[in-house]
Amino acid sequence: MAIGVLLQKKFNFQLTPVVKLITYCFMPAAVFLNIYQAEFDYSLLGQLFLYLLLFTAGTILLGNFLAKVLHLKRQESAALKNSISLMNAGNYGLPVSQLIFSANPLGVSIQIIIIVFQNLLTYTYGLYNLISTSKSVVEILKEILRLPIVHALYLGIGFQLLDIPLPTFALVPLEQLANAFFALALFLLGAQLAHISIKSFHRVIVWSLLGRLIAGPMLALLIILLLGIDGVMAQSLLIASALPTSRNTATLALDTQVVPELHAQIVLYSTILSGGTVTFVIYLSMIMF
Template identity: 25%
Template sequence: MIFFEVILPVILIFFSGYMIQKIFKVDIKPISTISIYILMPALVFQTFYTTPLDSNLFYIVITSTLIFAALVVVSIVTSRLCKQDTEQESALILTSAFANSGNYGAPIVLFAFGQAGMNYAVPLMVFHSILMSVFGVYFAARSQGGIKLAVRTVLKQPTNYAILPAVLLQEFHISIPDNFYASIELVGNCCIPVVMIILGMQLADVNAKKLEWGNISIASGIRLIASPILAYLICLMFPIEPLLRNVIVIMAAMPSAATTAMYAIQFNTKPQFVSSGTLITTVLSFGTLTFLLSILH
């Protein structure tokens, strides 16, 4: 059964973080800072240093950009129709437009499609992290300090500076000494399990009594239903092989990103709502992903 083979192993990792937080009440912010400023840049560099710049990578970039843009537009239109202020609009975008492809999507793809699917999932995850480190920070910061602070904060994100050196080294066939690359690989490989545990810890801190059910329902519908449908329709526009298309659709069907919850906490952009959205969409995704995987398999 797909739930026990694919979804449950991932849930158990989240649950370990959840229990650690319930028992020990750990301060999450220092751990999330390590993840954002050390682990993720190492993984980004490692991915672009080793991933060939071929047509599949082009399709990953172009479809991810189109899916993200469509979700932002849907979120803004929905927010304006609901007469929400800028802060709530930013929180809705953080919850709806960014998928949890790193600490949820990549493991799901690995269990569902094996290493072949994982070869597509990693560059997808990395590009999603780039979108988050640029636009996630922008939308989190804009409601608190305006556009100048948002842009300045984006420029401070280290993942944005890990891509170009990695691409140039690969394109000019310049090899990093094995012992140095082994250190980068060691740190990068820690990223996904650590962020999965962080998500479980974040979910443990959500106060279920303060959930904004109306706004969370809207965000959940966009994130879990509209997003994979948009992804599938956008994939039909390109000559993409079936496995890559399936991976793109599955990654688009992931719940709200844990990283954006970190940004919401750092910039105080309705962190309770964004974290609650992560919790609810994660729980609901156990069912929606099981259904979607049964169709795609």
């Protein structure tokens, strides 16, 4: 991100082609491989999906409630709702999970399932929030179905369920594209932030941070206790609930031109502050479960 800020200030890149490159090339490769290479523990899927449905429904309801109470404009409302319900489960959550559960692969497996679920949520509900500000339902469905990310999700799930081996000549370039995605997406976020003038702290940012970093873990803890989830699964789910806002919200906002600066600021602040909040939630999860 820092490199993105510095180079953008020096060269003033046109960011729209970079967004297209990420959306239509690097991101589909990363999502496909995340699903294709995942090692799932299918015995836990029932309880896990029940938790994910309840947690997601809770964050969506919270975002919609706050947007109505605050009387936000449609574009600001989209930013608030996405920032609370969509979290950075991939290049933030997965390394954290691998660090904490290095001796227990179950925790990492759960995080991978969360990544898949969040990818589906991002490119359905999240994309709907952005393009519904200017398009009809039919146009929204057409936009979603045209995205390569949607086809990558379906293909990844199909290859995973059918256990179809991928030949090396296809796997190697896909891995190279997926590895490039993480670096380029963070570079793009930094470039977006390069010319942002933060003259005031927008109220949407405040409520986004409270919803994602504070209310998210509180809701997760309540659901975990109600469902009687314990052990590594409870730890993994509680830690995942505290992750910052997904970087993809800023990428999609720039692609659709829905208050991209506001989205980028939310991602920036939530990522910085999550260093403290995620650390606390990790500590709490180890004590409680």
